[in-house]
Amino acid sequence: MIEIDGLTKRYGDKTAVDGLSFVVQPGVVTGFLGPNGAGKSTTMRMIAGLDRPDSGTVRVNGKHYPHAAAPMAELGILLDARSVHPGLSARNNLLALARTAGISRRRVDEVIELAGLAEVAGTRAGGFSLGMGQRLGVAAALLGQPQTVVLDEPVNGLDPDGVRWIRELLKSLAAEGRTVLVSSHLMSEMAQTATQLVVLGRGKLITEASVEDFVNHATTSAVLVRTPETVRLGQLLAAPGITVINDGTDLLRVSGTTAAQIGTAAWQAHLPVYELTPTHASLEEAFMQVTKDSIDYHAGATR
Amino acid sequence: MSAITRPGLAPSPSIPSPVIPSPVIPSPAPATVAGPVSQVRVVRAEWTKLRALRSTWWCGLTAAVLIVGLGAAIAGSGTPYHVTPGNTAAMGISSALLGVLFAQLVLGVVGVLSFSGEYGTGMIRATLAVVPSRLPVLWAKVIVLVGLVLPVTVLCAFADFFTAAAIESSRGGSAISLTDPGVLRTVAGASLYLTVVVIIGLALGALLRKTAAGLSAFAAVFFVLPIVVNALPHNLTGFAPYLPSNAGGELWGLSMTSAHALSPWTGFAVLCGYAVVLTAAAAWRLRHRDA
Numbered sequence: 001m002i003e004i005d006g007l008t009k010r011y012g013d014k015t016a017v018d019g020l021s022f023v024v025q026p027g028v029v030t031g032f033l034g035p036n037g038a039g040k041s042t043t044m045r046m047i048a049g050l051d052r053p054d055s056g057t058v059r060v061n062g063k064h065y066p067h068a069a070a071p072m073a074e075l076g077i078l079l080d081a082r083s084v085h086p087g088l089s090a091r092n093n094l095l096a097l098a099r100t101a102g103i104s105r106r107r108v109d110e111v112i113e114l115a116g117l118a119e120v121a122g123t124r125a126g127g128f129s130l131g132m133g134q135r136l137g138v139a140a141a142l143l144g145q146p147q148t149v150v151l152d153e154p155v156n157g158l159d160p161d162g163v164r165w166i167r168e169l170l171k172s173l174a175a176e177g178r179t180v181l182v183s184s185h186l187m188s189e190m191a192q193t194a195t196q197l198v199v200l201g202r203g204k205l206i207t208e209a210s211v212e213d214f215v216n217h218a219t220t221s222a223v224l225v226r227t228p229e230t231v232r233l234g235q236l237l238a239a240p241g242i243t244v245i246n247d248g249t250d251l252l253r254v255s256g257t258t259a260a261q262i263g264t265a266a267w268q269a270h271l272p273v274y275e276l277t278p279t280h281a282s283l284e285e286a287f288m289q290v291t292k293d294s295i296d297y298h299a300g301a302t303r
Numbered sequence: 304m305s306a307i308t309r310p311g312l313a314p315s316p317s318i319p320s321p322v323i324p325s326p327v328i329p330s331p332a333p334a335t336v337a338g339p340v341s342q343v344r345v346v347r348a349e350w351t352k353l354r355a356l357r358s359t360w361w362c363g364l365t366a367a368v369l370i371v372g373l374g375a376a377i378a379g380s381g382t383p384y385h386v387t388p389g390n391t392a393a394m395g396i397s398s399a400l401l402g403v404l405f406a407q408l409v410l411g412v413v414g415v416l417s418f419s420g421e422y423g424t425g426m427i428r429a430t431l432a433v434v435p436s437r438l439p440v441l442w443a444k445v446i447v448l449v450g451l452v453l454p455v456t457v458l459c460a461f462a463d464f465f466t467a468a469a470i471e472s473s474r475g476g477s478a479i480s481l482t483d484p485g486v487l488r489t490v491a492g493a494s495l496y497l498t499v500v501v502i503i504g505l506a507l508g509a510l511l512r513k514t515a516a517g518l519s520a521f522a523a524v525f526f527v528l529p530i531v532v533n534a535l536p537h538n539l540t541g542f543a544p545y546l547p548s549n550a551g552g553e554l555w556g557l558s559m560t561s562a563h564a565l566s567p568w569t570g571f572a573v574l575c576g577y578a579v580v581l582t583a584a585a586a587w588r589l590r591h592r593d594a
Binding site for chain 1: 333334335336337338339340344345347348349351352355356357358420421424425426427428429430431432433434435436437593594
């Protein structure tokens with residue numbers, strides 16, 4: 001379990017994390033969402049005790065992590081930036097970490113196998129591709145079989161095979177009762193793996209909810225109705241809680257009711273309907289909706 | 304539109320209360336293979352790194368060649384060394400240890416890189432994430448460096464002594480023995496000096512974090528400063544004997560100062576003082592600053 005309470009971190013004038021509070025429960029995969037610069041990586045560094053909060057507390061499995069007696073049993077972390085020595089082989093990078101917790105060489109070989117690095121285990125990590133470096137980082141996070149696993153953008157640079165591996169891995173870790181916090185900017189990826197979400201914007205908590213609730217509440221599902229009788233059908237459907245938008249063509253965008261109800265109403269009033277399409281909000285849309293005002297860096301912003 | 308879309312604001316009250324996942328597998332804590340962290344374990348971890356880095360062995364080999372090779376070259380050139388009241392046996396051996404002046408730079412690189420290499424590559428984050436109490440990492444690096452550099456330099460210094468002594472006596476110079484006054488201290492002192500110098504390199508690497516900055520500072524203190532100070536007018540150089548290289552140099556006899564020199568062991572104590580102060584500063588920075 002990760003408990004974050006009133007966490008604040010400033011770098012100079014910039015407040016990277018601002019009064020953040022949330023809880024990550026064990027047994028499920030929790031997705032950590034937010035635009036670039038929202039404070040996800042900073043929060044993760046504070047969870048691992050690498051950066052010190054200006055105020056607030058982080059507890060990992062109920063403890064203050066820097067005081068943990070067996071840190072590798074508590075937390076395994078993959079950070080966004082590379083944290084391996086390019087002059088050491090994959091095996092020696094892992095072995096150096098394993099030694100601090102008395103973890104056997106056998107376990108090191110086990111995670112090398114698990115991460116699909118067996119063929120390059122003796123090669124210096126400096127020559128690794130982004131994907132292989134990522135696999136090595138994940139292997140390091142898993143080394144101690146920690147109770148809590150924190151991964152920053154684990155699928156970054158992975159091939160489809162690696163993406164599937166991470167997906168299965170996260171689910172199985174959660175199924176074992178571990179706490180899993182994983183950040184990603186790939187919403188579709190998150191929709192497939194996470195059941196809980198923590199969404200950040202500009203260092204603040206935007207929401208903490210299940211994926212399902214998040215999608216349902218953040219966007220309105222609508223039904224697209226194509227009909228030559230836009231005005232009459234619009235009047236027919238109008239009711240409290242139901243919104244009908246007509247963009248001037250023969251298309252109505254109706255929210256607050258179902259396609260079945262619209263179809264039945266139209267049939268009863270003898271109004272022709274050429275198309276009836278329910279649209280489902282995706283996590284991607286929900287995310288864009290929720291974070292649109294808190295994005296620090298708009299792509300291609302006009303000057 | 305639902306009230307959830309309130310970006311940038313504190314969580315709005317109408318947001319559905321955070322869903323606590325339906326009571327999931329209450330923990331008996333999941334299996335783990337990781338034991339408690341201990342100083343001994345961190346020492347083993349640091350040894351794994353130091354041993355596996357090529358730079359360690361290249362620098363060690365270069366230092367050995369510089370010490371023994373230069374010693375042999377000096378012993379084999381010029382007029383054979385004759386021990387007289389003005390030219391003691393210890394002074395003869397000191398000059399055969401000239402290579403130590405260059406070896407210190409090479410070994411200093413190993414010390415500086417021990418920390419700056421981790422900051423430069425990002426490995427420091429992995430290292431400190433598994434040892435979040437941090438200080439054991441610094442102590443472990445000190446221990447493995449002393450454990451490597453001391454034996455290696457003892458071997459080099461004694462190899463240098465026996466080689467140089469054999470060459471001198473074969474050329475008709477005085478036979479110098481380890482039991483001659485000050486000789487053993489000079490030979491062992493060269494090794495002690497180099498070991499402490501490497502720790503100063505380590506502390507500089509930890510304090511400055513950047514390899515380039517650490518190496519520049521190290522070279523400035525041990526190479527540039529003594530030469531510059533030596534060239535200054537004498538009334539300005541009262542502190543010269545207290546420069547790390549000069550103070551430590553008294554132990555093995557190659558101090559670049561003509562001012563009132565310290566006694567060998569006092570000089571060495573001053574050098575150790577620098578190492579202690581710098582290491583303490585490094586410990587403070589490691590403990591209190593973001594990684």
